[in-house]
Amino acid sequence: MDHANRLSSIDVKRLNRLIIYRAILREDKVSRNDLAVSLGMSLPTVAQNVKELLDRGLIQEIGTMASTGGRKPSLIAPLAQARLALGLDITQNHISLAVVDLKGQILAHQRTQKKFVLSEDYFASVAARSSDFLATHLREPSALLGYGVAFPGIVSEDGLALLNSHMLNICEPQTIRPPFRIEAPTRLFNDAFAACLSENLDETPPANFFYLTLSNTVGGAQVINGKILKGANQRGGEVGHVSLFPDGKQCYCGGKGHYDSYGSALSLAAPAGGRLQDFFAQEAEGNAEFAAILDAYLKNLALLIVNLRMCLDCDIVLGGYVGGFLGPYLQRVRDAVSALDSFQDNADYVRLCRHKMESTAVGSALYFIDKFISEI
Numbered sequence: 001m002d003h004a005n006r007l008s009s010i011d012v013k014r015l016n017r018l019i020i021y022r023a024i025l026r027e028d029k030v031s032r033n034d035l036a037v038s039l040g041m042s043l044p045t046v047a048q049n050v051k052e053l054l055d056r057g058l059i060q061e062i063g064t065m066a067s068t069g070g071r072k073p074s075l076i077a078p079l080a081q082a083r084l085a086l087g088l089d090i091t092q093n094h095i096s097l098a099v100v101d102l103k104g105q106i107l108a109h110q111r112t113q114k115k116f117v118l119s120e121d122y123f124a125s126v127a128a129r130s131s132d133f134l135a136t137h138l139r140e141p142s143a144l145l146g147y148g149v150a151f152p153g154i155v156s157e158d159g160l161a162l163l164n165s166h167m168l169n170i171c172e173p174q175t176i177r178p179p180f181r182i183e184a185p186t187r188l189f190n191d192a193f194a195a196c197l198s199e200n201l202d203e204t205p206p207a208n209f210f211y212l213t214l215s216n217t218v219g220g221a222q223v224i225n226g227k228i229l230k231g232a233n234q235r236g237g238e239v240g241h242v243s244l245f246p247d248g249k250q251c252y253c254g255g256k257g258h259y260d261s262y263g264s265a266l267s268l269a270a271p272a273g274g275r276l277q278d279f280f281a282q283e284a285e286g287n288a289e290f291a292a293i294l295d296a297y298l299k300n301l302a303l304l305i306v307n308l309r310m311c312l313d314c315d316i317v318l319g320g321y322v323g324g325f326l327g328p329y330l331q332r333v334r335d336a337v338s339a340l341d342s343f344q345d346n347a348d349y350v351r352l353c354r355h356k357m358e359s360t361a362v363g364s365a366l367y368f369i370d371k372f373i374s375e376i
């Protein structure tokens with residue numbers, strides 16, 4: 001009994017520290033007293049945890065705030081760059097890098113053309129480019145929490161091996177362990193899973209949504225009670241290969257009529273010479289051909305969304321490269337979805353992703369940020 005009580009008091013102490021640290025990270029600056037009031041904790045509890053976080057170099061004291069007399073309370077602020085994490089998104093023809101700080105802010109991102117080749121040379125060159133990119137943002141190597149690497153493919157449960165990727169021509173199940181030469185914990189992710197990590201998973205009440213990645217491949221991830229469901233074979237959420245039109249267009253996986261052939265970012269970027277931003281810019285300027293392409297795209301998207309909604313009964317988040325451009329078209333998507341929904345006359349459950357830029361690279365980095373904070 002004593003033992004159980006002692007354990008639970010340690011758990012409570014740790015939980016308090018986590019709640020206090022998360023609250024400080026949400027603010028630019030805050031007083032101990034305001035923290036105590038807003039979190040419903042005693043001032044000594046807040047003061048003790050603030051001292052520990054100061055000692056660990058994760059927050060700092062800054063100046064004082066105006067007071068109505070007596071002692072002026074000092075303010076504390078997060079040191080967001082005390083730790084950083086690096087995310088890498090590998091696609092067929094590009095790599096994207098992003099550095100993220102403890103507040104989840106993107107310090108820098110970079111997208112460059114690089115054709116994927118399954119070879120030692122490729123991985124060595126990607127690691128070298130990652131190191132160079134990191135060197136311009138990381139002053140203290142020990143501040144790097146981790147290096148997350150996302151692929152358009154299936155990754156082993158332990159996050160150490162790539163099992164297969166039709167997109168990268170790794171079709172037979174294999175166990176490929178890329179030799180990433182970065183001095184930090186490294187983990188591989190499926191690209192849609194990583195993009196999903198860039199959403200707020202630690203909401204109250206716990207998050208429930210399906211994250212749809214509309215990038216050069218289409219994927220997805222389902223979040224139930226703040227946890228991503230991977231499924232028995234790490235393939236949960238692979239909605240790019242849902243068959244919408246039997247005998248329809250050829251899918252890169254070998255099947256036909258799969259949603260990927262209708263919903264990938266490439267189907268919009270290709271008519272504009274390969275650049276998605278050009279497609280949306282010209283559509284907005286009144287290009288009739290692009291308007292018709294987008295209209296068909298949004299109708300097919302609505303069909304997939306309503307099918308997901310019927311199965312899962314949760315919010316549907318539009319992410320990936322296309323998701324970043326859908327703001328002006330969100331109501332059109334909702335109208336098209338609600339026309340197909342037998343149960344309700346609005347589709348407010350369709351929403352846009354939180355990170356519009358490089359969500360896959362950002363999510364790969366945020367995995368390490370969230371892990372560090374939750375273990376504080």
Ligand SMILES: [Zn+2]
Pocket residue numbers: 240241251252253254255256258260
């Ligand atoms: Zn397919």
